[in-house]
Amino acid sequence: MTAPLDPAAEAGWADPPARKGFFTDTSICIGCKACEVACKEWNGVPEDGLQLLGSSYDNTGALGASTWRHVAFIEQPAAPVVDLGMPGTQLPGEADGAQRTDFRWLMESDVCKHCTHAACLDVCPTGSLFRTEFGTVVVQDDICNGCGYCVPACPFGVIDRRIGEKGVVKNEGLAQKCTLCYDRIGDGLTPACAQACPTQSIQYGDVDELRERAQQRVDTLHAQGVHDARLYGESTHDGVGGLGAFFLLLDEPEVYGLPPDPVVATKGLPGMWRKAGLAAVTLLAGTVAAFAGGRP
Ligand code: SF4
Ligand code: SF4
Numbered sequence: 001m002t003a004p005l006d007p008a009a010e011a012g013w014a015d016p017p018a019r020k021g022f023f024t025d026t027s028i029c030i031g032c033k034a035c036e037v038a039c040k041e042w043n044g045v046p047e048d049g050l051q052l053l054g055s056s057y058d059n060t061g062a063l064g065a066s067t068w069r070h071v072a073f074i075e076q077p078a079a080p081v082v083d084l085g086m087p088g089t090q091l092p093g094e095a096d097g098a099q100r101t102d103f104r105w106l107m108e109s110d111v112c113k114h115c116t117h118a119a120c121l122d123v124c125p126t127g128s129l130f131r132t133e134f135g136t137v138v139v140q141d142d143i144c145n146g147c148g149y150c151v152p153a154c155p156f157g158v159i160d161r162r163i164g165e166k167g168v169v170k171n172e173g174l175a176q177k178c179t180l181c182y183d184r185i186g187d188g189l190t191p192a193c194a195q196a197c198p199t200q201s202i203q204y205g206d207v208d209e210l211r212e213r214a215q216q217r218v219d220t221l222h223a224q225g226v227h228d229a230r231l232y233g234e235s236t237h238d239g240v241g242g243l244g245a246f247f248l249l250l251d252e253p254e255v256y257g258l259p260p261d262p263v264v265a266t267k268g269l270p271g272m273w274r275k276a277g278l279a280a281v282t283l284l285a286g287t288v289a290a291f292a293g294g295r296p
Contacts (some may be wrong), residue, residue: 007116007241011131019135020185021244022194022202023210024109025217026256027229029201031071031107036060038196039069042181046162046169062257063110065162065176069193072256074106108256109193109202112137112158112178113233114244119265120150120175128175135207135244137178146173155240155262159264180244207244214248226250232258239263 008016019132039045048066050059058073090140114136121129121137128144131137150159159177166172181191185204189195194204204208211234221229232253233243239262 006135007118007131007244008133008135008154013131013133016133016135018206018208019209019244020180020190020205021114021135021207021246022111022180022204023214023248024111025203025214025248026106026108027077027217027221027226027248027250028107028199029071029107030199031057031073031105032198033060033071034196034198035109035193035202036067036071037068038192039178042184042192043068043179044170045176046164063112063156063158063160063177065160068111068176068178070110072106072108072110074108074255075103076106076251076255077103106202106250106255108247108249109197110258111193111245111255112244113156113240114178114180115264116241116244117264117266118240119153119155120177122264122266123149125149132182133181134180134185136182136185137244138179138182139175139177141171141174141176144174146175148175150175153265155259155265176185209248214246217248221248234248 006016006019008019014272040047045068046066048064051061052059053061054076056073058071060070062066063070116135118129118137119130125147126143126145128140129137129150130140146161150163151161158173161173162169162171162173162176166178181189181193184191190204194202198253203213214231214234218229218231228250230249231246232249233240233246236242242266247256249256249258
């Protein structure tokens with residue numbers, strides 16, 4: 001797939017500003033969840049339950065209509081497991097070349113990817129989801145009719161309808177997700193989550209510049225012996241044309257619950273419409289021929 005260089009221009013914005021996005025460097029995330037709290041605070045996102053999951057120290061579970069940022073805690077034993085014990089103090093890959101005998105935590109602050117080819121936006125029948133001049137994807141609460149078409153269209157399971165008591169919970173029934181703080185970036189401010197991140201694991205800026213910075217970071221980590229470091233979603237040649245919010249990971253994407261090869265759900269639509277049109281024309285021609293052939 002050939003991606004447009006600038007999704008805002010593709011969407012019809014004249015002379016748009018540079019595309020904005022996130023580079024999330026999971027190698028320096030400490031799992032403090034300041035981003036989750038800042039997002040809720042700034043955007044007025046309601047609380048959606050805090051429970052220890054039993055599988056992890058994570059207590060917010062997953063991205064959803066009321067969790068626009070989610071910090072995943074992945075507790076990863078070494079293979080083969082020799083002794084779980086307590087976590088070691090050395091950084092991943094710094095155990096004198098020896099096999100790790102303990103486990104490690106991988107932390108990753110996940111968010112809407114603000115895809116170059118966004119299926120959520122493609123399938124929205126009301127125009128509630130739209131492409132901003134910054135190349136991001138935003139839902140307009142006052143236009144969303146709660147049909148939910150966008151929910152299965154997202155290849156990352158990001159967008160969802162908010163559940164709660166009607167008239168009590170804000171935007172109950174409507175599709176909700178990260179706006180990349182459209183109101184803040186329009187005023188030249190940094191999104192709330194990136195502003196709150198104490199380690200700069202979440203970096204906000206021009207996507208082109210972030211891609212260069214991310215590649216430099218991968219090169220640095222490789223030089224330091226962290227050979228598993230890799231970028232996810234930075235390539236404009238993937239199935240969604242590259243992500244506006246992309247990541248540096250320390251393991252396979254599946255470990256973080258990310259699809260290894262995401263594809264925009266509407267990719268097959270043009271071909272399907274072509275075939276449906278061809279079928280309709282063939283049917284019409286057959287009907288006309290049947291009537292014409294039946295005349296005396
Ligand atoms: S990650 Fe999902 S919700 Fe976000 S822009 Fe892409 S398709 Fe839409
Ligand atoms: S950019 Fe704004 S809306 Fe999106 S996760 Fe960060 S704080 Fe929340």
